[in-house]
Amino acid sequence: SQQGEEDPQALSIQEGENATMNCSYKTSINNLQWYRQNSGRGLVHLILIRSNEREKHSGRLRVTLDTSKKSSSLLITASRAADTASYFCATDVSGSSNTGKLIFGQGTTLQVKP
C-alpha cells in the first residue's frame, strides 16, 4: 500500500516558472526523500530531509517538511525543459531503523514547456 499521496498528479508549466508539488504521508517517519524519474527509467535521488529538519535547499530545489501535518513539498525554481519528469516522494517508517524499506507516493508528472 502507498504511504504517500502526491498532489497534483500532473503539472504543466512554462519554462522559467516555478513548480510546486506536494506529498502527504500517513505514519511517523525518520526521513523523507524526493526522487526524479525520466520516462520510466531509474530513479535519481534529489534530496533527503530528516524528520527534525523543516527546510532544505539544493540548487534550484527547495524541500519543506511539516511533520505535524505529515506533509512535504518540493519547489523547483526557474524550471527548465530538462526538468520534465515524474517526481516521487519516499518515506521510511519511524521505528524501523534496521531496514531501508522505502514507501513511495504515486508521483507527480511535471511537464515543462519550452
Next chain:
Amino acid sequence: KAGVTQTPRYLIKTRGQQVTLSCSPISGHRSVSWYQQTPGQGLQFLFEYFSETQRNKGNFPGRFSGRQFSNSRSEMNVSTLELGDSALYLCASIPGLAGVGETQYFGPGTRLLVL
C-alpha cells in the same frame, strides 16, 4: 565511481517461465533493495539484503525470491511468471547497513514484459 548496474535492461518472457534479474551495487555499498514499478500499483518494495542476508521482504508471493552474494551483487528470481509481473524492476544500492537517513541510489531498471 560506477553507478548501479542492472542486467538485462529489457526482457520478454511468456507466462509460466521464470526469470532472473541481476543487480551490481555501487562499489563499496553493502545493501541492496529491490522494487517493482507498475502503472497500477506504483513503486512497491520487494526485498532488501545486507551481507548476504535478507533483512526485509515486501508483500509479494513466494514466486518472488532473491539473494545476495559475498561481493554484494544481488539477483532476484520470479518463477511461474504471470501477466501481472510485467513491470520495471528497480534495484537500489545503499552504502552501509540500511537504516535511518541512508540515501538509496537506484539503477536504470530491468523492464520485464510477460506475454
